[in-house]
Amino acid sequence: MSLLPETLSLHKTTRKHYLSLTLGAESQVTYVWINEDKENLLSKTRTLQQEPAGIRDIPEWDTASNALNEQILVPVRMFRDPFTLDPNKLVLCEVLTDKYVPTGNSQRSPCVKVREEVKEFEPWFGMEQEYMLCGSDGKPYGQPAQGWKFRGVSCAVGSDNVYGRDISICHYRACLYAGVKIGGTNSETLGSQWEFQVGPCEGTELGDHLWMARYILHRVCEDFDAVASLDVKPADESSATSGCHINFSTKEMRSEGGLQYIEGAISRLSKHHSQHLSVYDPHGGADNKRRLTGQKTTSEFNKFSSAVGRRDVSVRIPGHVFRKGCGYFEDRRPAANCDPFSVIKALLETCLLGATE
Numbered sequence: 001m002s003l004l005p006e007t008l009s010l011h012k013t014t015r016k017h018y019l020s021l022t023l024g025a026e027s028q029v030t031y032v033w034i035n036e037d038k039e040n041l042l043s044k045t046r047t048l049q050q051e052p053a054g055i056r057d058i059p060e061w062d063t064a065s066n067a068l069n070e071q072i073l074v075p076v077r078m079f080r081d082p083f084t085l086d087p088n089k090l091v092l093c094e095v096l097t098d099k100y101v102p103t104g105n106s107q108r109s110p111c112v113k114v115r116e117e118v119k120e121f122e123p124w125f126g127m128e129q130e131y132m133l134c135g136s137d138g139k140p141y142g143q144p145a146q147g148w149k150f151r152g153v154s155c156a157v158g159s160d161n162v163y164g165r166d167i168s169i170c171h172y173r174a175c176l177y178a179g180v181k182i183g184g185t186n187s188e189t190l191g192s193q194w195e196f197q198v199g200p201c202e203g204t205e206l207g208d209h210l211w212m213a214r215y216i217l218h219r220v221c222e223d224f225d226a227v228a229s230l231d232v233k234p235a236d237e238s239s240a241t242s243g244c245h246i247n248f249s250t251k252e253m254r255s256e257g258g259l260q261y262i263e264g265a266i267s268r269l270s271k272h273h274s275q276h277l278s279v280y281d282p283h284g285g286a287d288n289k290r291r292l293t294g295q296k297t298t299s300e301f302n303k304f305s306s307a308v309g310r311r312d313v314s315v316r317i318p319g320h321v322f323r324k325g326c327g328y329f330e331d332r333r334p335a336a337n338c339d340p341f342s343v344i345k346a347l348l349e350t351c352l353l354g355a356t357e
């Protein structure tokens, strides 16, 4: 059952009072980690006796997951807590077994390892996270009961075209406060559908920032009695889909004459299409099979394609990059619910590993 809006706002007013109670030297630290399903996030909070100055001040902890054996939460990146404010923290953790082996809930560890091997390329990444806002009843957020609005264009404005802008605005500000490298936002084609961009970030850092941006989104949605769905096809009635395009460059691609290196990387990607699709969603490609139908601005699941300034392809060279002769390219295939580390790792391996041989 959804709460009435009046009840919700009374709760928020009441919460303000409790959050104004002053703390001593303590800091509330919320540990955030990726679930075994490689898709959902979990979190729990503990008190540290003083504000941690950095990641090394935050101790390991055990998960309270349903795994038979206890697992270890190893803090990897610290952010400010935009919900309970300074001196409180959000900390992204990697999940290790009791023998200190990564569980594979995300591909962070293997990704960091590959990144070390290709350090000299100075890779940068940026991702565009699309998501659909739903009410707690599962219906599109804020839309009239008589049916879905499907604008068919992104970046729409007006209260008869977009729903949930407050959530996008609050999420954006919360990410900036937290220290998440959010780059921008826009409304998407399905009325209650939105996008935010993270990056550009150096190397694997993007994965930490994107996962934390997703966590903050889910928490902001709690405040609006809404749910953010990262399903690749959030509305069966329409062909609209949610993806998580990744933008990629190396030092050479960003420098004068970089276009030839972009073309070289795309040529390598064309030879590993199915291998990439198998790690571009958490279900071995099953999600993208529903999404990449060649309709609207998607490409075909079974066929690699690339072009300058077109969006119905696997990989796009933005028009401005082509005109300038250097910059970055966009791989449009990753699904909205992908593990960014799996995607980054695949790109580094295909485009850069062995490229110096």
Ligand code: ADP
Pocket: 124, 125, 126, 127, 128, 183, 197, 198, 199, 200, 201, 245, 247, 248, 249, 254, 327, 328, 330
């Ligand atoms: P689109 O036109 O595909 O909707 P967006 O403006 O939504 O593009 O996103 C562009 C993305 O490209 C952002 O995530 C940004 O961080 C990223 N980006 C910009 N420059 C670079 C670069 N040199 N290397 C990698 N990523 C980049």
Ligand code: MN
Pocket: 064
């Ligand atoms: Mn308990």
Ligand code: MN
Pocket: 128, 195
């Ligand atoms: Mn975009």
Ligand code: MN
Pocket: 128, 130, 154, 188, 195
């Ligand atoms: Mn988009």
Ligand code: MN
Pocket: 128, 245, 330
């Ligand atoms: Mn894009």
